[in-house]
Amino acid sequence: MLPGHGVIRAVIIDLDGTMLDTVPDFLVAINRMRAELALAPIDAEQVKQLVGKGSENLIRGVLAVDFDSAGVDQHFAAAMASYQRNYLAINGDHATLYDGVIEGLAALQAMDLRMACVTNKPIAFARPLLEKMGLASYFETVYGGECLPRKKPDPMPMLQVCADFDLAPADVVAIGDSSNDAEAARAAGCAVLAVPYGYNHGRSIHEADSDGIVESLLEAASLISSHNHAAY
Numbered sequence: 001m002l003p004g005h006g007v008i009r010a011v012i013i014d015l016d017g018t019m020l021d022t023v024p025d026f027l028v029a030i031n032r033m034r035a036e037l038a039l040a041p042i043d044a045e046q047v048k049q050l051v052g053k054g055s056e057n058l059i060r061g062v063l064a065v066d067f068d069s070a071g072v073d074q075h076f077a078a079a080m081a082s083y084q085r086n087y088l089a090i091n092g093d094h095a096t097l098y099d100g101v102i103e104g105l106a107a108l109q110a111m112d113l114r115m116a117c118v119t120n121k122p123i124a125f126a127r128p129l130l131e132k133m134g135l136a137s138y139f140e141t142v143y144g145g146e147c148l149p150r151k152k153p154d155p156m157p158m159l160q161v162c163a164d165f166d167l168a169p170a171d172v173v174a175i176g177d178s179s180n181d182a183e184a185a186r187a188a189g190c191a192v193l194a195v196p197y198g199y200n201h202g203r204s205i206h207e208a209d210s211d212g213i214v215e216s217l218l219e220a221a222s223l224i225s226s227h228n229h230a231a232y
Helices: 025-036 045-046 053-065 069-090 101-110 123-131 154-164 179-186 217-231
Strands: 010-013 116-118 139-142 171-178 192-193
Touching: 010 154, 010 217, 025 045, 025 069, 025 171, 053 069, 069 101, 069 123, 101 116, 123 139, 123 154, 123 217, 139 154, 154 171, 154 179, 171 179, 179 192
Parallel strands: 010 116, 010 171, 116 139, 171 192
Antiparallel strands: none
16 A cells, blocks of 8 residues: 555656666766767766766766866866767667566556656657657656756656646656655655665665555556555
8 A cells, every 4th residue: 555645546657777777878878978088988886876867967977087076067068968979879779678667567557547757867868768668658748857947856847747647646656766756756745666676876775765665667566556446
């Protein structure tokens, strides 16, 4: 059960670290950018710590490996342009679906739940990636990090989806892999489910304020189904 919530009518699902392991894509694009700036490559673990708070935070963090704050500011524009060019060239080529994603999305769809994808990834990256990985058809709405004035962990994207769907936040559950997702959903008044296999900036997702940890989207669908049967 999801305490304090009635029948769940919609789900909001994160992208990176929740549906797809995209660190391999980030790693290739970032190291191509670093090579263009004559910087040494970094490894996947370093990248994983920085994923989830949007491209600007990512690139500033990558530059901070080598530069102080003034140096980061000096190189940021060139680094961002290089990163965006290189990421678009390989978007999805190295990403993989987590176990249970397609099965979970299909189960949620079969329950007639409305679905939105809310990510801090730029929409120019998110939409093609969803298409390439066979996920786009499941989602009625997709918001990227720059689509609204504020992004996760601010509740604005969650509240916007609730408004789009004409649903109260209590009727919606958000599923993600990080404290960004949990904080945004909790502040909006949505239920929160977390997956343990994503990134979460190097911290355990068990530290986040959620209504439960689910091992996969398929398990999330099963939990929501059980909740709804009990709530009716």
